Amino acid sequence: MSNIKEVKLGSQGLVVPALGLGCMGMTTGFGGDIYGKADEKEAIATIQRSLELGGNFLDTADIYGPFLNEQLIAKAIRGNREKYIIATKFGFEIGDNGQATGAFNSSKNYVKKAVERSLKNLGTDYIDLYYQHRLDTNTPIEETVEAMAELVKEGKVKYIGLSEVGSETIRKAHQVHPLTAVQSEYSLFERQIEELGILDTLKELGISLIAYSPVGRGFLNGTIQKPEDFGENDWRKFLPKYQGEQFYKNVELVNEIKKVAVEKNITSAQLAIAWVIAKGHTPIPGTKRVKYVEENIASASIMLTQEDLNRLEAIIPLGTVTGARYDEASMKGVNL
Template sequence: MSASTTTPAGRTGPAFPIDTVRLGGPDGPAIGVQGFGAMGISEFYGGTDEAAARDTLDAALEAGVTLIDTADAYGHGANEEFLAPFAAAHRDEIVLATKFGIERHADDPLRRGVNNSPAYIRRSVEGSLRRLGVDTIDLYYMHRIDPAVPFAESVGTMAELVKEGKIRHIGLSEVTGAELREAHAVHPIAALQSEWSLFSRGVERTAVPAAAELGVTFVPYSPLGRGFLTGAFADASKDLADDDFRRRQPRFNGENAARNAALLDPVRAIAADHGATPAQIALAWVQQRAAVHGLTVVPIPGTRKRARLLENAAATRIRLSEAELGLLEPIAGRVAGDRYPDMRYTSEEREA
């Protein structure tokens, strides 16, 4: 284990870089045990200082955070374009992941659909390659399942893109264990990205066991519960900007928000014992929970601040005791409200 030092966040943390794992098994590329979710740079969480965001990307590389995650849907492609200069400068140092499948509509930012037709996948990959300024996408995800298109047909199209050299590895997002096995039978799946945190543990029913069985790397998105697990706010109507998408999330509003804020008491207490932040405890929990299942995990918390990035990365060195894990165990079962206002395209909805 690396020696400790003091992070810019002012808390004790490890000397960087963080440890590495192999994406999708022993033959995959080495990546840091924590990745970076770039979504919030372009939209959803209010305005962005682009200079600060670029400095945060530099901090990620310094810390050994090398899996950089985006999607064509983030900012209607603007997120990929924002990452292009960084990707060009550090192409051999990072593993670049993007996604297709969520159709956005310029005339209505809230309107979206899912399209996994072969023709759409091919248009999408060409668009992402162009915006990112790369010849090959390292990890290409199906963002959501399209019930109108046979699943195996969509995965088969992705497999063709691997043969053509346009993508290196295939990923899926928000699929059940049965769906992961079906896709893996068509072509090896390197990564499964779904929401997994102290607040959201539905993936442990079938997706996590299937990923562990198949050797698929699990990439938890929103490992901080979209920021709720940081303890920074309690009521979206009071604490969030008008254009912050969390104002529409059931868990962030009204009585739900008040009930969920009260669930953070043990997280805060454990954080105090470790000289850490609640966010660091939440991230450490994801790492250790995955180990229980014998699963390789690379969470992708997002931030636009250098200090927060380094704080998050330092969480990879925190080890929680069995007693502490026991105190955190009941939290998910007490969370009020769904993850999204519309759960139709989530794996939980298809398992219900």
Template sequence: MASSTQVERIKLGSQGLEVSAQGLGCMGMSAFYGPPKSEPDMIALIRHAVDSGVTFLDTSDIYGPHTNEVLIGKALKGGLRERLQVATKFGISSADGKGNRQVRGDPAYVRASCEASLKRLDIDCIDLYYQHRVDVRVPIEVTIGELKKLVEEGKVKYIGLSEASTSTIRRAHAVHPITAVQLEWSLWSRDVEADVIPTCRELGIGIVSYSPLGRGFFSVGSKLFENLSKDDFRQYLPRFQPENLVHNAKLFDRLHEIAKGKGCTPSQLALAWVHHRGNDVCPIPGTTRIENFNQNIGAVSVKLMPNDMAELESIASADNIKGSRYKSTMITWENSDTPPLSSWNAA
């Protein structure tokens, strides 16, 4: 049964894409957060989401790898495709057969990845196609140039970037309009507010917030780690290491107190904060349970006043968080600048 919560639609960016104000991150259904979940259950969850008004699905070719796109493709059957906006990503390759990953943005790889995703999703056109991580060896103009061709061929409707710096965003946007930038933005990941968010707004680029619940931390706090499987990569993230977790748990405790006063759950409060950061922002919380999904979309009904926002932001300042988002070896927007185009032409 669909939820009674009304999920509005928003314009994501200035190029014409319209999506539900909250999306559904599908990664955890197939990868990174423990073993893959039951396919029939996940298809039922996706269809429940669409019936509830959440029509913006987020996946990537690296989730599985590949199996999450296949799952989404199966869920789209039965007339659901026309009601959905499907976002997927390319750029993180695991093709060496040894489990090693590399970032690629060369034209041949861009095109091959798109063709493969279309086949796995069993669709004719990808609504929003992101570069998942920026290849720092390839000028961004070269990567976007190939994506532009895919748009012209009707295989992609809109282009996005994930974890891109302001200079990369500007250079990409000059080649072809960027519709959305996906970035980690939540109460404890606010570093993008200084430069990346303002740049997106200056250029009319929509903002997609991934991990808006702090990878599940804002749902249950440190209890999250009581039942994590050994292959759940959250166990290895700096913020979740014992020396940092005890400190960060204080943030959740304070969030829980404020949520009680607002008559909502901590996760709803954390999501509501993201929603209140602007009507150009679409958070994409992931879940594998219908009951958690229903709770998440309840966040769109939580109203926050300026004093509520100020209080939340005071307890979620950078000084109150210990540990970085990722290990230092992982590429993020802070180290995503690419070489100048002239270097590629000379190669």
């Protein structure tokens, strides 16, 4: 095992490595194939190499596939379950036929149904960190968290969290049962939760931020310089951030960040991940390749000074318009 530093998540006792491994892109289906075709053998090798380096914190969700991602993780961790910390999510309604209905569902009955399915697909009898993936506006958050709290009492879940929610929802939920973490998109390119005061709320309540897409969905690694650099089926080219004039403005920002990375003899992606860690948060960069999980984990050892942070944040100050992170339909699931 490496000596990757560990951090406390929340105030309920969960300790994890300084960064986790986002597994979404490792399978096809919802969320999969976003960054090119996945290969199961390479994905499993990536999860196992991550463990060897001390990266045992895996992030998945029932909707990825649906179910395929959790099933892949089950294969990768078989015989070593106790060595991993597994986070998964519920909330996108999935029918008994295994198809997403397009609705959000966090009713008490659905939470119970979803956790049993995830336990089965993961090949485990407990989930370390269980998130509500998206807010169900038809179900009071208190009802959902009560159902999650029951899972904790039953030993099926150890810690709970929410994803993509605002301060008011966080406060209501935390009163019912302490939240360990809130997951949201956060990077040098996406700081809306900071602008809205959500980070202040988390700090006040002793809840940790899990930052997904810390490399701006791979854009911050600096390899995408023109629209044609996206693959034919690459989902990113349909996002407002990466279309039209906004695309070229964002490339200019990335190239300024690259200059800092070159000076430090690290990759732009490593710099972006190190920035999130230096801000006191836990990033979960996604990859499906051994090479990149090794690079990502090395980011945890990069020390940035306050001067470094100031320089990076001067390139993309708070309030900089970088484009919406989802299309209009998908943004309806984000309740900040």
